[in-house]
Amino acid sequence: MERRGKPWLVPTLLLLLISLSSLAYFQYPQATTTSSFDPTSHPKSPFKAPKQNIFSELTAAEASSVNTFILEKFGHLNLTKHPKSAKDNFVYIVETLKPNKTDAIHYLHPQGTDADADAEAAPQPPERWAKAAISENFPDGPYMVYYMVGPLPVGEETVIRPLEYCFEEGRNWVKNPGRFLARVQDFGAILDFALSMAEDVADITQELLGATVNRANPNDPQSLLAFPRGSRVETGGMVLWMQFYRPGMGSGARTLLPQGIYCKVDATSSNTSDWTVGQFYYNGVLYDDAEEFRAALQEPDFQRTPPNLDGSWTNTEDFGEYADRELPPPVSIQPYGPRYKLDKKEKYVSWFGFEFYITSAMATGISLYDIRFKGQRVMYELGLQEALAHYAGDDPMQGGLEFLDSFFGMGKNAFELVPGYDCPAYADYLDTEWHQSYKTHTMPNSVCVFEFTADYLLSRHTAQYSVTASRNTFLTVRSVSTVGNYDYTIEYMFYMDGTMEVKVRASGFIFAAFYTANNTKSEDEYGHRIHDALSSSMHDHVLNFKADLDVAGPTNDMVRLALEPMTMKYGWDQPEQPVRNTMHLKEYQVSEETGLDWPKNSGEFYLVYNSEDKNAWGERKGYRITSGTGMGSTPHLTILNSTTLGDSARWAEHDLWVLQRKDTEPRSADPLNYFTPHDPLINFASMANHESLEHGAPDTNYDGDLVVYFNLGAHHIPHSGDIPNTLMHTSSSSVMFVPHNFADADPSRQSVQGVRLQLKGHKSGGFAGEWSAPSSPSSPNNGDLRTRSSARDDNKTKAWYFGHTYRKGVEVPLEMLEPDLGGYVSSEHDITDLNFNGSAAGMWHREEAFGG
Template structure:
């Protein structure tokens, strides 16, 4: 389709708010500067990244230059700097266009290779003859010079187009329509709910709001089901306060003045229009449902005086400052053999690039692609509800972390920025980096005369994205043996359903009753991540190493055991792009192998496996979702393996939300069974592969999810685990612990220790052999590997409990959170 016609407007921000309403949330946004706390006399040395972070977000100056350049160079778009109405065209977002891997790899891994060009990505609101669109452009090279250009951004979208039509864009008009609809049935809502909409104050806690759930129709328009809600302003619990009245709106016409309200749904009964609904109220057999009223049951905290809360809990401290090295400018981290770069994006939040361990390549890129939640239910809201949170902005909504709570008080806190509608938004302290010692050991062993215990210390990069009712904690964890873990935890308010009093239906088919007039609503969370694997270099292949039962006969077993039932390993190469699920009984290892080998001739590899969450990570339960269409086919399996292509940098795009049945990126066109046989004839595969994996949960909320879902019951993770990657456990060089020598004859000694009395055993002095035994009873003692804490150390109280009183947010976007997770819901053009 060719885009032609007059300029106009499409407003992604307001459309996002429109789809699910807006509400102000309170946020605990504190600590305006880095909260890293150092104690003791050990000084940090200056640390610099080996190369520039070529994936970093645009600076404020760069964003301003890009905006000005687009306005100048693309004058035919008639862009305005101060959009005031729905007829204005404007630049919605600008951000970094991440450089192609083929351009970046030489810079990272070869001497004297040039740095890749820096380009920006822009989404521009435009209106054409058949309606409003969002259009992608690329701008560069940066910095802006006479050679810079504004070009359509096409290469990364397998739909063949760089634009998506926006079905709705004028939030102010939609909000006014919803209020008018509510006012027209105020007599009904007053009688059934004891409340009406308040046009003068839509957030009136005694009033009502109406939120739409949109669904696309073949003509390209929308059908909306609007549900009434109570505001829930006390603790932001609006999604716990649905009311049982639903109205259907025909929004297929692009002119909102032509929209009409049709059917109403209440207590399991569908009414043709408001008049039929109103008349039914007079029927003596009319069944009413109780209203869903806010109260202390939605409070997320209880300040009461209870036993056992008179002492604070244990905490972790960092007396000597961080042991990792951080280049804040380049967002580069080095820790016990691991090195990597941190970057952020508006839609997906934190990503890591060029992850190396002990100098060897492991992962080129690791980061979130999409966070989807798909609901099920028998009412018009829950029955078709789904969210694609990159659309609302997992990066835009990384709000400030609370020191001592979200992360340890001693963590390093990093800011993030994003650029929208000509303004730079700063999110202070939205990413934290810290080292932590687990409450369980990395390893231990008790021998006959000794015991060795090794502490399990790891490094974490963490952020929290608050997208409407849910808070997603996303973290990347690094372990001393070379293992990486990607973990997601969720908390916040569930998106609940209204509990009807109609006894003819099965109430437990989609959830459980959890309050007077509230039902839980089952849903799947599926969060898709990309891991561009470069295990010991870019030439990799994937195998399924299966553990299988077998019946065999062995010559040494005869004649007593003619056949022996046992098990063995069978390797199945993954020879084409495909999706896979975690195997039954964990009976297969999914391993990414390199052609490089360790000292024992085994190929170096990394295994991808479910991690430390609530069991195996899930994929979408619903088959061929009528709501999602083709917008999230990556959710249909647990893990995917694909060829790396510069033209396929992502599995999804935020604008897929606008066109689920004709998405701008269709994952099925990426995972299309191309050959993964390196060196095979008739294939262009060069050994560079990408893994996409899903985290999340099948969430069936219960009474324990009120008021908030708890993180320890809603976590999932995968681990990338070294598999023959090194010659032995590399953590031995980094881990700290103790060996206790127990009392007893021939108890043995410590490495390098010599026992007199037998010259033949004096080699222990040279080779550190722990197995040499002395002739006399050894002295009982302890020997530490790694430093220990010193006596007389003084630690200030801030190390245990930062003083949060009086802190205020330095972000201009908190305090205006709304229903969909957008900060500051004022509508541009609406």
């Protein structure tokens, strides 16, 4: 085929014309390529938050005064400080009742008030109130009841009243518990029943498992334990399926060591003496009672499965010496100190345009409030609401297993972080506190704040005559919550362009299933065989977060900006191309409360726009919500209409939700939902009830203040690589909030550190396509990085830095490279047992059950 013309000529000529149209003459600055600024010679002044942290948790003094006030005012309840059973009345928790947004905004963002010019005119902080949960015993059993106490500090005006306004239908109580065992007089009776049941079948457990229970020492690693999974029946009764486990109570690996004997217990009565032991289940076979089970053992064709024995395979550490461990890994250091500013007292952070407050809660851990970027409002509230794990399986334990972890306490179980490992050695660490059973518990160093430089650039570009590289540094606020068998690392990340990312990583021991040797029909249906007598158990992790966006103010709209294919006829395309297959953008208003899933092929942008404020180019200021970095798109719950969860976690049914923001709907879930999943205190389905998101019309009360709830997590199908622990890089997920026309141009250019290298060459100068031009005295040094240097005669590569560089070497103390962990503050942690101790039955003093 004959080749006609030069196809590369047209685009080349086009680029040349564009270059000529923007031709300008520049001169490079004559300064040296390194700054004379020495950060170490400039001491930092103390940093203070601009306002009081009105979201902070109660102080120890405040919590003590609230407890005393309740004891005095509720004398008729005969509240005890040392409850020994659910029949005792006691104050379970006290914590901050977060102020309503309508009150908080008046303080944080006063309209028409110059607080600096006239301090007396500045609005005062909203009233401070406490929330209390009290266990009260009524004739039909114990209840958990919420109250509000305030205003604080406690004084003549302080009152206590039912906390009703933020719960569905004004209800402030749940029966304690609808599906667990709080009606039993004491926790010890439950353990005693389990031990008695196990002793009655000791011959069977010895025969099949090679072990029995040890009543004298539940921590005996060679003995067995029995734990229940409770479930209600329609008649109002209670059924327990008890499963045997090894080793002892103190082992972290217990969820890897289920044993394949299950026992069904009728626990309808409030007295354990009336409980009855029924069926047994082993290796896929159901036996009517222990006698039938014993008889089957004697049959020659009885099929056994190996016992699930502990060993080195459950160890999370290998202390052996190996050649590839001779050198320690690289670490990050911070020679000149932090670039962010932190007011530890108010827990207020400022970093390159971002500003926000940090607070914590016993149930949900840390949350951020009043997030601003470059002085503009971005988000009022960002924080965890609930963490769900839902399992599936064909045995009596895994088949109905689920957890709502806020009940166990994502904040309560946020333990001390390990410097140099959980966070860089140079990070700042914050303590958190929570108040339970009349005591204040301090968790030292449970939140870290640090800046980090990524292993990839924020941006770069190689042109014909130059290379520009911009370092990618970001700020992180991190905590780790260890609930039972899993450690959840939760972090809030901030980038220099205004992007925010919420990320969850998980590690720990999986909650595994016993492997049934005669399993044929359901082989690999719920997981994989991962050890001699162990099978993985598929499950969903869904963690729900609240993002109360205030993009450049509270009046916002949400749209779906779709990328859609189309066929179009263009006049300029005729006659060569009659029609052209192409694509375009089409915007769909989200006009009512709804749940959304991440679109196929990422074919839609979910955007929250300010309804009124626009950037310099007339575009609405907005933020995009998108599934971020991690293992694929963030998930929602696989199970449809879960029979176990009921109505307690309807937020898990879609990836994200958009709702009207209301003071009466401050959260998507409540920890006490765990008690009554079919009649929860907060039913998210009642919140997301398709109310209109259109505002501005005369007949609507909605003002455009919307809130987004989004889910992180994973569809976890554990495999052999999850033994002994799941790895964090294989179980991470995130959602990002990315500026979309929020600024007039990329704001990171004002903050980022980087370099422009002028490459060797006769024409080395500006951007590719620009003409070289001689320097001229009339061309002043305007500081523009694109300006030209007259000193090009040496034809060498030149480096032009934006931002400061390190000027000299530093001596790094060993603690900056490898902290001395001998000073670790925390002592022994209480175990969060996801069956007994973490249930309603374990609310009162657990030491009574274990003999101290």
